[in-house]
Amino acid sequence: MSTAPAIPGEPSVRIIEPRHPGVFERIAEFWRYRTMTVYFGRTMLEKLYRRTWLGWLWIPLRPLLAVGPAAFVFGGLLGVSSGDVPYPLFFLVSQAAWELFSLTAFWGTRSIELGRRVLRKMYVPRLTCLFGSLVPSGVIFLVYVVMAAIAFTVYGLADGRMYLDLGVHTLATFAGMALLIALALSIACFTSVYGAQARDVRFTLGYVLGFWMFLSPVIYPMSEVPESYRTLTSLNPATAPIELFRIGLFGEGVIPTTALVSCFVTIAMIGTLGLWFFNRSEVAALDAV
Secondary structure, three states: OEEEOOOOOOOOEEEOOOOOOOHHHHHHHHHHOOOHHHHHHHHHHHOOOOOOOOHHHHHHHHHHHHHHHHHHHHHHHOOOOOOOOOHHHHHHHHHHHHHHHHHHHHHHHOHHHHOHHHHOOOOOOHHHHHHOOHHHHHHHHHHHHHHHHHHHHHHHHHHOOOOOOOOHHHHHHHHHHHHHHHHHHHHHHHHHHHHOOOOHHHHHHHHHHHHHHHHOOOOOOHHHOOHHHHHHHHOOOOHHHHHHHHHHHHOOOOOOHHHHHHHHHHHHHHHHHHHHHHHHHHHHHHHHO
16 A cells, blocks of 8 residues: 655545565565554463463463473482583573573464454454564563573572673674574464464474473583584574573573574575465465464
8 A cells, every 4th residue: 555645735645556476575564564563462462361360470470480390300300510500590591592482483373363353354464463473472581581680689699609791792692582583483484374274283383392492402501412412402493592692691601603504594494485485375374264
């Protein structure tokens, strides 16, 4: 839709045109309607506590209930090493990075399904719905940030040592976040289309993400991976972003070159193919919901 120049004193004329094909046109549409991502994201966020007794309290409770028991089991009972950093602090930071990735992929998979009421009544660029998944994942991530800030303060006062190491290397944390989001959205370009057709997709994705977390350096650092499995772990596209996220906060760690190459190549390939697939299949996905 475009607006023709108006004659002075006359009302402007809006011209409605058919959509132009192509991936770049979809990206341009998304940018023009980018404010709609907040609407779709709020709808997804409300799904976290709708029809519950505790309401919005489930938003901070979910991270608390996830981190506490896991840190006790892996760091306490199993004695997973985390170097000079206390394991609960190490796991909290790692889990924050992983949840940013996994929740973006999960809600991205459900995006078209959850936005069907609006998408079937009026035309809105479907990419705005897909990118709306950043709202619930971003809110949960902010809860982790608050928890991490409290944990850094408590351990700093208790041990007399500041484990948070800020500097130029902290930019690596933001680079890791960007890569995790890009990887999650690349995957969601495929799963959102199929997820609108069958719930099996999101069920399967939940199991895949759960298994994927154990293959990623979330519970353990890369230094604890046996040498025979180090190359295999480096091929995991989520390894480099998680390590970048931790290095930016703790100021220590090494990222294998293989891990960086694997991450960039995976995002480039899946992201490009995903946008092409999403552009061709978004209409068929709406017909299924």
